[in-house]
Amino acid sequence: MADPIHERDATGKALDLVAEAAAPYLESLTTRPVSDPGAEESLGELGGPLPEHGDGTLAGVSRLLRTGTRAATHSAGPRFFHFVVGGATPAALAGDWIASLLDQNPGNWAASPFGTQAETVVLGWLKDLFGLPESYGGVLTTSATSANFTALSAARFWWAERHGVDVTVDGLAGLPPMPVFSSGYVHVSTRKALQMLGLGRDTVRRFARDDAGRVDLPALDRALAETDGPAVIVANAGEVNTGDFDPIDEMAELAERHGAWLHVDGAFGLFAALSSRARHLVDGIERADSVISDGHKWLNVPYESGFAFVRDAALLGRAFGAWDAPYLPGDGDDHVNYQFLGPDSSRRARALPIWATLRAYGREGYRAMVERHLDLAAHLGRLVEEAPDLELLAPVRLCVVCFRYRRPGIEDLDALNTRLGAELLADGRVFAGTTVYRGMTALRPAIVNWRTTEADVELLVSIVREIGSRLTA
Incomplete structure (x- = not known):
């Protein structure tokens, strides 16, 4: 086989192969082991030298299906309790297939009005679901880590601006270290985001009153009072070992008193807002300057899915936009262009599985x-x-x-x-x-x-x- 143009008629048959395999595979998840001790033996089928002449569409897809359904970790099933991993609801899985079928790039309105509008709609639905103010800006990301990166990029711009520096244009040179404070619950994804932002993975100061990591509010209050200039506080909605929460409302009080930025990492814990029994755990969330969560955890949509929300909607554009590239939308474009609001330029239409599942189940x-x-x-x-x-x-x-x-x-x-x-x-x-x-x-x-x-x-x-x-x- 050679140029795929010669196999245009194979597309429908290839998709039929996947559809035919999907139903029995999904049905098997309720009873099959999460992993097969002999699955690693199947991994060899993925290797070998790059073919000089391909196997053809149907043979290639068949081989991948055969290997994948045997060798994959069946984490979409009901007994994968490791990490914090959801599955994909029926509607979300179908929505993800639609995203692949349509192959949209909602980075800017001109490339995909449909994908852009779908993202705008689901961001509004998610804010409503979590009890966040409608006025917050937002963008869909690939994960909680990239959402933390996005929100903390906005925080970094805010902090640098208070030192008289446009960090988007001029970078961090000459600025002091950005103070970042949290409890002992701070997650590695927050630290990774700080690392990628050039702020340092290990610069977070943790204020814990016990070996579990619960926040020491008086010590945090004193540290904020002693800090020269603005600081960033990270509150954690859902600690990974026990599911415990930082007291968001009380940390919001400290942020307001000291003029600090309050960021809430709610990768899975933000979903406590949906239950009247657990809603108190996220009291004060609407007072945060930035909030993030993860779609492929408790929302149960396929990878990759995260979302970041920022109180000052303009900050996302100031942290990520204004590229001055003549082939891209510029000043005077009244449409939202999500490539200027987050780290991704070319972007999958990751709103579609979210739209499908929220529309389906409400x-x-x-x-x-x-x-x-x-x-x-x-x-x-x-x-x-x-x-x-x-x-x-x-x-x-x-x-x-x-x-x-x-x-x-x-x-x-x-x-x-x-x-x-x-x-x-x-x-x-x-x-x-x-x-x-x-x-x-x-x-x-x-x-x-x-x-x-x-x-x-x-x-x-x-x-x-x-x-x-x-x-x-």
Whole structure:
């Protein structure tokens, strides 16, 4: 095979192959292991030298489907509890296929009015869903990390401007370090964003009052008072080990008192706003200068999806726009051009799966899903407390349950749980890795997948206890 122009008629047949494989694969997710211990053997089918003459459309697609459905980690299923990973709702998956079919570039209005308008609509819907003011500016990103990068870029512009510098034009040279303060809950994605912004990964000062990382507000207050010039505060809505929250409202008070920028990293915790039972955890969110969240977590849309919101809508354009390229939209263009509001120029129409799922299930559907997951996390917490060989390490606050395995006569519980975590992932029936919480090695399964049921969390407990019982110190 050679030039794809000779295979124009194969497109429909290739898509038929994917569609025919999709239904049985998706149906299998409710029962199949998350990973197949023998899957790595299939990975070799991806390799080999670059073909001089290709296999052709149908042969190439068939091979990828065959290898992928065997070798992929089946993280879209209901028993992938590792990290914080959602699935893709039926509507979101179909919306993602539509995004690939139409292949839009909503970087600017001229390239895709349809993609641009879809992004504008879903940003408005998301602000409504989370209780953010309609006036906030926003942009869709690839992930929570890129959303943190986007929002903190706006914060960096704001901070530099208060030092009399247009950092977009002139850079950071000659400026002092930008003060960034947080609790012990600050996530690595925030630190990575600061690293990419040239502000330093390890410059965040953490104010924690205990070894769990809960914020020390009086110490933070004193540090802000002693800081020369403006600072940035990072509040964390949903800590990865336990699902705990910083007190956003109280941190907003400090930000207003000291003239600081308040950024809220709500990668998954922002979805607490959807439930009347958990809404108090994000009290004060509407007072933040910037807020981010992640779509491929609790929104359950396919990768890659994140969103960043900024109180001063003009700051995104000032941080990312004004390229002065004659072939791009410039001054006088009244349309929104998202390539000037975030780091991506050419951009996938990532609004389409979000539009599809929000249109399909609405506020009430997502409220019901979030509250069902809250119930499942509470149920898992009770199962842990009732089991004589399990220990709950933190209260269940949202969708993450932090616990460890223990057995009489074994003193080194960290080594035991490290081995258990490795065995659990190798076993593959359920997926939940380890973390270190308050100096203890622990499991921290997260429940955000729309498919997950009570039977799935009960299976997790059963398998953890089964594997643990056959391990020795």
